[in-house]
Each structure stands twice: as C-alpha cells, then as structure tokens.
Amino acid sequence: MPPVISELPQTVEDWLGYIESLHPKSIEMGLGRVQTVAARLQLQFPFIVITVGGTNGKGSSCAMLERIYHAAGYQVGCYTSPHLVHYQERVRFNAQVIADALLCQAFAAVEQARGDITLTYFEMGTLAALWAFEQQPLDVVILEVGLGGRLDAVNIVDADCAIVTNVDLDHMEFLGDTRELIGHEKAGIYRQPQIAICGDIAPPASLLAYAETLGVKLNRFGVDYQIDMTDTQHAHYRDAQGELDVGTLRLFGHYQWNNAANVIFAVRALQATLPVAEVQMLQALTATEVTGRFQYWQQAPDVILDVAHNPHAARALRDNLQRLAADGSQVIAVFSMLSDKDIASVVDILHAVIDTWHIAPIQHPRAASMDYLHASLSQKVPLAHIHRHTDLPTALQTAYKKAAKNDKIIVFGSFFTVAAILELTPDQWGA
Known part of the structure; x- marks a missing residue:
C-alpha cells in the first residue's frame, strides 16, 4: 500500500522525497496504472505531440526540436529525463524550466487523482508533466521516452510524430538482451496513421515488422532521407522535399548529424500543422547545445x-x-x-x-x-x-x-x- 500522508508536501524537494516512497520499485513496466490515473486527470493532450525514443540521442533530438519550434514562435513544452542537477530541468516551457509552484501543483493533482494506485517515480513525474502542459496554451509538446517505448509511461500519448533514434543494448533486464527484442519495444511508440521515423541505419527486423503490422509508413534514415558530410563541419541533407546545406553543429560528434537528419525530416513532415521557415530551422538547429553531451x-x-x-x-x-x-x-x-x-x-x-x-x-x-x-x-x-x-x-x-x-x-x-x-x-x- 502507498504511504498515507496527512497533508500534501509544500516544496519540490519534499514532493520528490515523497514520490520516491510511493512504489517499491524504481521501474515497473506497463501502462494500465498510468492510463487509469491519466483518465482521472482528464488529460486531453490538446497540442501537437512529438515523441522521441531510442537508445541514445533522445536528449539531443528533443533539444533540437525544442529550439527549432521556439525560434519559430510557437509555444513549446518539453519533457526529458533524467535531469542532471535539478529535477525542474525535466519539464520546460519555451526553453525555461518549470516554476516550482506549478510543479508542486502538478504533483498534487496527480496525487489526488491516483487514489490507491501505486505509481513509480518516473510515472508520477510523467503524469505531472503532462498535467502541467495542459495548464498552458501550448502549440507543440516534445516528449522523451524514458525506457523502451511500448510500455513506457510516455506512451499513453498518441503522438502525431514518433522518432526512434537508434536501437542498441541498454536496460536489458527490462527490454531483452538482443537488438531484436529491444527493437520491438522501441517500435511501440509508433501509431497509425501518424508520422513514424527511424534513425537507425540498420534497424532490427522486429522494429520493421512491428511497423508493418501496424500499417505504418516508416520513414527511414538512409532510405527516405539522408545526410552526408561535405567536410568535417558541414553536411548536405536531402529527402523527397528537396536538399539543404546544413551549417556547423555546436553539438560535437558524427552521430549528432544523424540526430539532426531525423529532426529535419520530422519538422518538414509536420509543416502542414507547424510551418517553420527553413532558415529558422537551420539557424536553431546549428545553435543547439545540450549539457553533458561531449x-x-x-x-x-x-x-x-x-x-x-x-x-x-x-x-x-x-x-x-x-x-x-x-x-x-x-x-x-x-x-x-x-x-x-x-x-x-x-x-x-x-x-x-x-x-x-x-x-x-x-x-x-x-x-x-x-x-x-x-x-x-x-x-x-x-x-x-x-x-x-x-x-x-x-x-x-x-x-x-x-x-x-x-x-x-x-x-x-x-x-x-x-x-x-x-x-x-x-x-x-x-x-
């Protein structure tokens, strides 16, 4: 049974201490409990949603998307995990961390809605972030998948666009010990008929099969879009909509160009609902920085x-x-x-x-x-x-x-x- 408290915590630090005590495990796979509490909160997700999953590159991809849409003048929410120093880093509005007062209100709303349902630390935080986003007039929300995809708390949202950056071995005790098993879990964020993107140059057959079973048109790096280095600091992007010369990234490493390619394809695919000028997209993309990524x-x-x-x-x-x-x-x-x-x-x-x-x-x-x-x-x-x-x-x-x-x-x-x-x-x- 979850602990019984006589009054709600009043500070973020007290809330975090409390929600750590709610569940005996830090991770429990499954969406049933989270979906029930989300229904009680009457979450509607009244904004365009982009979900980013995969083994690595999720945080960088979310940061690129956040910066692009913010630069284009949209009201943007972004949820990532884990944080580095302060929990508030996980929930951002227009590139600014959430206010303590709103975060406490969000935790209180989830606490009152959950009743006797036990939630993990991540599940509580995810629901709180989604509730907080709905209190603001947002145009687009970017959600980083915490672990896996199919059974991750973030996956209660039917995203308008879902990106799987890559598939490799991690969290094997929960997702399986092969790329095929993990690929199946990662593919769980795809929906039909929403935009589905895979940035892995050689995706597991299980991911491809999952998408095919759903009837999803899977847009693949190296097949539907490509980015090639013109020199050590510049790249040339191309897809069916045309070609782009991409400037120098502040994010260091060849793999960041792959992340950039996934993001460019996503932004172009969403042009009908979230138009962005190419010059704005490229300026924001090349200005993106992320703490702790080289x-x-x-x-x-x-x-x-x-x-x-x-x-x-x-x-x-x-x-x-x-x-x-x-x-x-x-x-x-x-x-x-x-x-x-x-x-x-x-x-x-x-x-x-x-x-x-x-x-x-x-x-x-x-x-x-x-x-x-x-x-x-x-x-x-x-x-x-x-x-x-x-x-x-x-x-x-x-x-x-x-x-x-x-x-x-x-x-x-x-x-x-x-x-x-x-x-x-x-x-x-x-x-």
Whole structure:
C-alpha cells in the first residue's frame, strides 16, 4: 500500500522525497496504472505531440526540436529525463524550466487523482508533466521516452510524430538482451496513421515488422532521407522535399548529424500543422547545445563532460576522442558507472583511446562499487594507469592537477557522474 500522508508536501524537494516512497520499485513496466490515473486527470493532450525514443540521442533530438519550434514562435513544452542537477530541468516551457509552484501543483493533482494506485517515480513525474502542459496554451509538446517505448509511461500519448533514434543494448533486464527484442519495444511508440521515423541505419527486423503490422509508413534514415558530410563541419541533407546545406553543429560528434537528419525530416513532415521557415530551422538547429553531451566545461587542459553509459554511446565517445587526438597529448578519464550497466563492454570499447583512469563511486544506491569498477578495468588496463578516489570531485581535482595544458580530461559513465561535477564551483576542484 502507498504511504498515507496527512497533508500534501509544500516544496519540490519534499514532493520528490515523497514520490520516491510511493512504489517499491524504481521501474515497473506497463501502462494500465498510468492510463487509469491519466483518465482521472482528464488529460486531453490538446497540442501537437512529438515523441522521441531510442537508445541514445533522445536528449539531443528533443533539444533540437525544442529550439527549432521556439525560434519559430510557437509555444513549446518539453519533457526529458533524467535531469542532471535539478529535477525542474525535466519539464520546460519555451526553453525555461518549470516554476516550482506549478510543479508542486502538478504533483498534487496527480496525487489526488491516483487514489490507491501505486505509481513509480518516473510515472508520477510523467503524469505531472503532462498535467502541467495542459495548464498552458501550448502549440507543440516534445516528449522523451524514458525506457523502451511500448510500455513506457510516455506512451499513453498518441503522438502525431514518433522518432526512434537508434536501437542498441541498454536496460536489458527490462527490454531483452538482443537488438531484436529491444527493437520491438522501441517500435511501440509508433501509431497509425501518424508520422513514424527511424534513425537507425540498420534497424532490427522486429522494429520493421512491428511497423508493418501496424500499417505504418516508416520513414527511414538512409532510405527516405539522408545526410552526408561535405567536410568535417558541414553536411548536405536531402529527402523527397528537396536538399539543404546544413551549417556547423555546436553539438560535437558524427552521430549528432544523424540526430539532426531525423529532426529535419520530422519538422518538414509536420509543416502542414507547424510551418517553420527553413532558415529558422537551420539557424536553431546549428545553435543547439545540450549539457553533458561531449560538453566542453573547461579548457587548457580541456575538461569534457559526457553522459555516455552504454556500448552504443561508448562507441560514439571513442570516435569523438579519436578525432581530438594530438601529438603528445594524453586522454585522462574520470569514470564511474551504475552497477546495472554493461561496464565491461564500455571499458572494452574505450580502453585503447584512454591513457589514464581516475575512478570514484557515484552517490547512488545502484552505483558500481570501487572494487567492481577496478576489476572491470584491470582486465584491459595496466594497474599503474588506474587511480582510485573517494569521490568524483577529488578524482577530477587530481586529474586536473596532473594534466598538461593540451591534455583532454573526459568525465563520463553516467548522468550521475556528470551531475557530480556540474554541481562544483571552480574553487572546489582546483581550476
């Protein structure tokens, strides 16, 4: 049974503490409970909805869409997860985080509607975000899928446009341990006759079959639209509507061009209901920045923050680091992961491009232990190149003091790893 409270919490911090206690599990797959509470809230979704799912690239894609529609003059809501420092980052109106008062009202509305139904932290937050969006006169809402797709709380909404960025191995304890099983779950956000987009260059057969069974016209990267690099910083996009020259992205990494291509196709496909001038779209696209996605946080020596936490993201990170290689420079990792992630595969992908590792525990119940992190590394990395620390700020401080001016320090492994650094001021870590 959910806890009984005599009065509702009054602050965001108190609400978050309370909703963490509502359900014995952090994740419970299924839509039944969420749909029931949504019906009690009388959610109508009176705006155009774009849903973004996939293994990686969801946050960047949502940020691109949010910036484009905001620049075009639309009233825009955006829901993403997880947050890095403050929960309010998850719910945004016109690129501004939700006000504490409205977020508390939203939590209270969901709490009163749920009755004796138990909701997870993510389900409670998703319903609160949707309720908050309906209190504002919005034109378009962008929703990031939390986990999987078919049974994710976000999937109670029938989106006008659904994007699956890519499919790879992550959350295998919930979604399955093959791309085919995971692809089936990701495809669950598609609807007929809404716009369906797949950004994976080689999608699993299960995703294609799911779309075919629904009778969905699946628009595929590499088939229905394409983006090609004209040089290292520019790209050429084309689809049935014509061609575009895309300027330089502020988001670093080749995979971000794939995300941009998915977004361009989506914006063009929605032109009848949400017209956007091409010049506005391209200006907003090339101006988009996202915290924690190969983000330069400090320079000379460079400190780069990246939330990469699965094999697909690790391969993208490896490619980025290889492009930064310079004679005489070292790549130094400040690294930690959650215990339920594929740490061995991430290390296997990245160990050849990282010279020294500084490891420390994440402050989270699911954090990998220091012994487990060390053991995972020691199979691939000489012991002399692994340094243990009591916490992540100390790990960064040590790495920074030892780094030469042209070295690269990459802080990665989890949203929680990056968050632990973002909360620091320069005097706290020695810059």
